[in-house]
Amino acid sequence: MKQKKLIALLVVLMLVLTGCGGSGGGSSSADSKTLVIAIQDEIEGTDIQQIGWDNVVHQLIYSPLVTYNDDLSKIEPCFAESYEVSDDGLEITFHLFKDSKFANGDPLTAESVKKSVERMKEISEYAGDVEAIEKIEVVDETTVKYFLSKPAPYMWASLTSNFGGVVNADKAKDLGKDEFNRAAVGNGPYMVKDWQAGSQIVLKKNPNYRTANPDVKNQEVGNFDEIIIRFIPDEFTRVSELEAGNVDVIYDVPAASVKNLQDNPDVTTYDYKQAGATYMMMQTDAAPLNDIKIREAINIGLDRDALADALNQIVSPLYGFLSEAQAGYSADKEAELAKQYKHDSEKAKALLKEAGYEDSDNDGYVDKNGKKLTIEYASPTDKASSKAAAPVIQEQLKSIGIDLQIKEYEQAYIKQLVKENDYQMASRNYVWNDADILYYVFTEASGYPWHDAAVTKTLEKARYTNDAKKRQKEYEAFHDAIFAKMPAVSLFADNYCIATGSNIKGLIVTNDGRSVFNDVTKE
Structure with a gap:
């Protein structure tokens, strides 16, 4: 009898060891019924209607119609x-x-x-x-x-x-805002099980879930019993946790790690672009930038390809104000703008000369009436690509004779400076997968001081145009209108990367960065 029990115990032990072994990417994060994801920022809350920004946690808790x-x-x-x-x-x-x-x-x-x-x-x-x-x-x-x-x-x-x-909404009313925000009830493939502040949130499978999304094979409940989302602010720690097999999926892969992960046979990477633009807003009400010739000189004085090279291709050059990850984007218009505003140092210098600026003392900087053309540039400390781009932009503008002085602030402070019109040139960016975001950047509705009747007219017309092709044409007209005034110059769209263990199969990453987990399995 004892011998039979011992054999049975050995069989159970073997089964347990086999189940925990992992395969593919060598993930030891959990068994095949648990997926572990690492993200940079802890969520504000789980109630999608109380928060200002979302991430993969909310993609799992909610499902749009x-x-x-x-x-x-x-x-x-x-x-x-x-x-x-x-x-x-x-x-x-x-x-x-x-x-x-x-x-x-x-x-x-x-x-x-x-x-x-x-x-x-x-x-x-x-x-x-x-x-x-x-x-x-x-x-x-x-x-x-x-x-x-x-x-x-x-x-x-x-x-x-x-x-x-x-x-x-009924449950939200019963629980109250604060309690509901801790564990909101939605209609997505997963639901909140436990949120450990500062550490992680654990989601469990929604047994009632189904979808009509024709782009996924699994239109019913998810393949994982639980999904654990860990909050790991340090980007290189997220990478090492993936490589060690302690997590299955990581978001916001640092640029310095992308190539190594792409070359790692135990890792799969997914690339997508910023659904928006990173650009420089320019003061148009006061000298020297109130002269459009100077703004035009800055636009063509920038070498966006060289900028992308200097940043190790963590960005893609952008001449217009829409990226390919946005509805309303026109590849033809982007190509036209790239040709029209391609890098041309000599032309940029000629424009500065027309504005009255020449290098009269041979110090490498242009001047007018003995005053050097100096522009103060507000650069963010908390957006990696923009921070890295600032000294490159500084050197490029120096080559055409402009003295760019970099002042670093947090993005929120720069936003406030622009709203108060208390700046010369400032780094700005936006993310939204529809071109209508431009309405909240370049019209009076934005709350920013700069707006123009012709620009506003095109954006208002575009936001109420149902036909997609006609709407795209309206955004092409917007570009014509805004470049006629040039209050801003576009720089680039960020390149983003998601990485998984090679044993993670079936993840869909759309061109605007949405992650679809319906078909994801762990081998």
């Missing part, structure tokens, strides 16, 4: 089984699956969607994204209809994002 496909060319069903838009763009109808539920098992009906949107309009800082929805009608238990005040194609960016996920 619709989603962009991977190249932003089409809007497809997601949590909704299907949807329709009226010909005039004023009515959007969503059809839910029968017996849809929140992650905690509460019924998720058309009324739930209505309450979620109403709550978003009431408390979210992104309420303006859905301001065009003037009425929501519950047609029946599984059908909800939005009535818009005017066509609002810009709204799709929000509806397809994590902010378009359905929040259990």
Whole structure:
């Protein structure tokens, strides 16, 4: 009898050891039913309607009714089984699956969607994204209809994002804002199990989840019982944890580590671009930058290719104000601008001469009436690519005779300087997968002092143009209008990288950086 028990014990021990062995990337982070992810920043909260920025945690907790496909060319069903838009763009109808539920098992009906949107309009800082929805009608238990005040194609960016996920508004009311923000109830593939502040958040599988997303094979519950998201601020620690097999997926791979990880057979990397632009805003109200010739000289005095080389290709040169990771981007317009504003030192010097600036004392800098052309540049300490770019830009502008003085501040302070119009030239950037972000950068709606009637007109027309091709043309017209005034020059789009162990299969990373985990498995 004891011998049989001993044999049985040995069999169990062998099974346990086999189950913990790992394979592929050599991950020892957990068994095949647990996925471990490392990210840089701890979340603000889990309630998508109370926070100002999101990340992969929220991608797992929430599911929007619709989603962009991977190249932003089409809007497809997601949590909704299907949807329709009226010909005039004023009515959007969503059809839910029968017996849809929140992650905690509460019924998720058309009324739930209505309450979620109403709550978003009431408390979210992104309420303006859905301001065009003037009425929501519950047609029946599984059908909800939005009535818009005017066509609002810009709204799709929000509806397809994590902010378009359905929040259990009744549960939020019962728990109160603070408690709900600790463990919000959504409709995504995972739900909050435990949030250990300063360390990690553990998500467990939502047994009620399903999706109509045609781009994934697994349209039901996730393949992992739990997903652990660890908060690891130090970028090289995230890399070493991946290489050691302690985590399965890392975000925000540092540029210095990308090549090594790409060459590592035990690692798979996924690249995508900033859905936006990093640019320099310029003072147009006071000398010397109130002279457009000087602003034009700066634009063509910059060698964006050389800048990208100096930054080890962690950025991609950008001449316009939209990247390929944004809806509304035009490759033709970007190519046109690249040709029109290509690097040309001699032409830049000629423009400075037309503005009255020449190097009269042969010190390498141009001057006017004995005063050197000096510009103060506000550069961020907390955006790595922009910080690294500043001294390169300084040297490039020095080559055409401009004395660029770098002043470093945190991004939030630079933003405030620009709002107060208390700057000469400042590093700025934005991220949003729709071109409508330009409306909140270059019009009076931005809260910034610079705006122009012709620029505002093109952006207002674009945000209410339903046809995608016509809308793209409007953003081409925007570029014509803004370059006629040139209050800013674009520099680059950041190149981002996600890395996984080679034993992690099925991850989808879209061109604007969304991570889709439905088909992910760990071998």
